[in-house]
Amino acid sequence: MKIALIFPRLKHENFGDPPLGLAYLAAYLKRVSNFKVSILDMAFLSAAEVRGRLIKERPDMAGVYFSTPAYNIAIEAARAAKEAGCFVAAGGPHATVFPQSLEEEVDAIVIGEGEAAFAELALAYAAGNNPEAIGGIWFRDNGRTVKNAPREPLLDLDILPYPERGLLEMERYIDNCQYFDCVDIKIRAATMISSRGCPFKCAYCQPTLNKLFGRNIRLRSPENIIAEIEELRSGYAVDAVYLHDDTLTFDRKWVEDLCRKLIIRVPGLIWGCNSRADLLDEGLLGLMRESGLSCLHIGAESASQRIIDEIYAKGIKLLDVRQAVAMAKRKNIRTMCFFMLGAPTETRREIENTISFARGLDLDEAVFNIASPMPGTLLYETAKSLGYHISDRWEDFNYYSQKAYNNSGLGGRQVKYLQLKALFMFYLSLYRLKYVLRHFYSLRGLRKLLRKIKRFF
Numbered sequence: 539m540k541i542a543l544i545f546p547r548l549k550h551e552n553f554g555d556p557p558l559g560l561a562y563l564a565a566y567l568k569r570v571s572n573f574k575v576s577i578l579d580m581a582f583l584s585a586a587e588v589r590g591r592l593i594k595e596r597p598d599m600a601g602v603y604f605s606t607p608a609y610n611i612a613i614e615a616a617r618a619a620k621e622a623g624c625f626v627a628a629g630g631p632h633a634t635v636f637p638q639s640l641e642e643e644v645d646a647i648v649i650g651e652g653e654a655a656f657a658e659l660a661l662a663y664a665a666g667n668n669p670e671a672i673g674g675i676w677f678r679d680n681g682r683t684v685k686n687a688p689r690e691p692l693l694d695l696d697i698l699p700y701p702e703r704g705l706l707e708m709e710r711y712i713d714n715c716q717y718f719d720c721v722d723i724k725i726r727a728a729t730m731i732s733s734r735g736c737p738f739k740c741a742y743c744q745p746t747l748n749k750l751f752g753r754n755i756r757l758r759s760p761e762n763i764i765a766e767i768e769e770l771r772s773g774y775a776v777d778a779v780y781l782h783d784d785t786l787t788f789d790r791k792w793v794e795d796l797c798r799k800l801i802i803r804v805p806g807l808i809w810g811c812n813s814r815a816d817l818l819d820e821g822l823l824g825l826m827r828e829s830g831l832s833c834l835h836i837g838a839e840s841a842s843q844r845i846i847d848e849i850y851a852k853g854i855k856l857l858d859v860r861q862a863v864a865m866a867k868r869k870n871i872r873t874m875c876f877f878m879l880g881a882p883t884e885t886r887r888e889i890e891n892t893i894s895f896a897r898g899l900d901l902d903e904a905v906f907n908i909a910s911p912m913p914g915t916l917l918y919e920t921a922k923s924l925g926y927h928i929s930d931r932w933e934d935f936n937y938y939s940q941k942a943y944n945n946s947g948l949g950g951r952q953v954k955y956l957q958l959k960a961l962f963m964f965y966l967s968l969y970r971l972k973y974v975l976r977h978f979y980s981l982r983g984l985r986k987l988l989r990k991i992k993r994f995f
């Protein structure tokens with residue numbers, strides 16, 4: 539049986555990020571049966587090209603990834619798959635949080651972690667069996683939706699095969715990877731995931747993350763991670779690996795064990811990760827740097843402690859961010875912070891303070907997104923409870939460039955202006971202007987810079 543896995547994309551999204559979730563799913567499908575699997579990533583394919591591939595290849599089944607911002611693009615892909623005669627299953631965060639929005643569009647919906655549920659669904663479909671006993675799915679049966687019981691996440695991530703990168707155009711992702719541009723634009727880098735889940739309760743992510751991956755964080759063993767790194771280095775000649783976990787540094791002992799083994803097993807590796815500011819200290823950062831950590835991304839979110847506490851429920855202090863950035867700089871680790879502008883009840887003065895705060899930190903990079911209360915999150919419920927009008931158009935939840943709700947006193951145009959002001963003021967300072975100009979030294983760098991700029995427009 540032939541299965542096509544489709545990954546819709548927003549325009550100008552970071553094309554250096556391969557769809558690892560679908561690559562994991564593809565590897566799992568190939569392990570359980572002799573399915574012929576393909577991955578259609580709309581980073582490099584237009585909607586018309588996806589439609590053409592589906593008509594040409596005639597897969598029996600299609601899996602379509604649904605995120606809220608790319609909902610309309612995903613719907614178009616799902617309809618194209620239906621027209622090509624496929625049995626269509628939806629998965630991903632939007633499908634997990636709002637499965638009812640897809641009932642009339644697809645044949646089945648995978649809710650939560652996808653590998654086992656989708657594989658069992660594929661086996662059942664191939665055998666002509668009813669999927670009523672498969673946990674974690676909804677499916678259509680004679681015009682009605684059957685809602686099966688939820689499914690528990692896999693406990694041991696080491697049993698999963700590595701992502702099937704052979705189905706991806708890896709050279710294109712490597713060429714577009716931006717995670718290490720602050721270190722050296724020429725670095726060949728790839729991405730990995732070493733854990734699933736997040737135990738924290740930030741309002742802009744939860745409870746969506748819990749519904750996808752469970753309430754507890756699950757960690758791969760250091761040995762399993764290192765073996766995949768070695769496979770990436772030998773198979774794709776990468777210099778660097780970015781660990782895309784939500785919070786890599788949650789379990790300190792595990793991080794220390796991983797770092798010590800990286801020092802011995804993979805000398806010379808360059809790597810990067812995400813971390814909360816309050817989980818870092820001099821000792822841990824020193825060990826991480828010794829093992830090759832070269833860039834660190836931190837969620838700062840705002841310079842307003844009120845917004846951090848009352849709206850985002852982040853559980854960090856501004857002092858944590860200042861100290862984490864300063865410690866990383868002392869270790870020669872390049873740093874980037876994420877900020878969100880235009881939160882419910884946020885004032886213009888608070889946004890201006892966030893811009894000043896970001897400029898004052900010794901950062902190499904910063905990202906200023908527009909606060910988007912994603913449906914299903916606590917932030918969405920907060921905005922709703924405050925009486926804000928929230929858009930009912932899924933495409934408006936593009937946090938790079940649009941404002942999905944009406945914040946009294948701060949209109950969408952004003953927040954957009956402040957976002958662009960933040961970007962210009964941050965990157966046109968003398969220190970960071972060097973980083974911008976570095977992109978002009980090569981065609982590859984110039985392409986990357988243009989793509990970074992375009993996603994905010």
